[in-house]
Amino acid sequence: MNTADRLVAAAANLLDEGGDAAVTLRGVATATGVSHNAPYKHFASRDDLLAGVATADFLAIAQAWKQIRASVSEPTARLLSALDVVIRFSQEHSARHRLLFGSPDIAARGGPLTDAANAALRVFAEIVEDCQAADELPASPSGTLAIVIFATLHGLIDADASGRLRSESGWADIGSGMRLLIGLLHNR
The missing domain is CATH 1.10.10 (Arc Repressor Mutant, subunit A)
Incomplete structure (x- = not known):
C-alpha cells in the first residue's frame, strides 16, 4: 500500500x-x-483527502455490487442484497456514509470521486435493469427507478439514524421498509 x-x-x-x-x-x-x-x-487539502476516502468507498461498494450482480441469485434477491450493502455500510460506517451521500462540498470536487460514484450507481442501475428484464420491477426508465429506490433507501437510513424508525411507528427497520417497497413494485 x-x-x-x-x-x-x-x-x-x-x-x-x-x-x-x-x-x-x-x-x-x-x-x-x-x-x-x-x-x-x-x-492539497483536508477536503481532497476526504474525497479520496469517498472515492475508495464508492469503489468498494461498486465491487460488492458487481459480485452480487454476478451471483446466481434471483434478480430481486440480488437487488435486496445490493441494498443491504448500503444499509450495513451506513450502520457500520455512519460518518463515511454521510461523507458519500450527504457532503455536497466533497461531491462537488469532481474528478475520480465523481467517476467512482457514477460507476457505482451504474452497477446499481444495472441490478435494477436485471429485475425489470425478469419482469420483477415495472417497466420504466431504469435510471429513474434506481434513483427512486436509492432515495427511499437513504430516507429510511436517515430516519433510522435520527431515531425515527421504531416498531411502534410501523417502521421496524430499514431492510423491512425496502423489502416492502420492492414487493409493492414487484406486485404492481
Missing part, C-alpha cells in the same frame, strides 16, 4: 472512530507515522 492509500485508510479509520471532526491532516499523518507535512504531498 502506497503512502496516499495509507493516508486514505487512516482518514477512513478516524472518520469511523470520531466522525468528521476527527479527521485532520495532522491526525492522519500521526496515525500513519509520517511527517506532519507528508499528507500535503498527496492531498
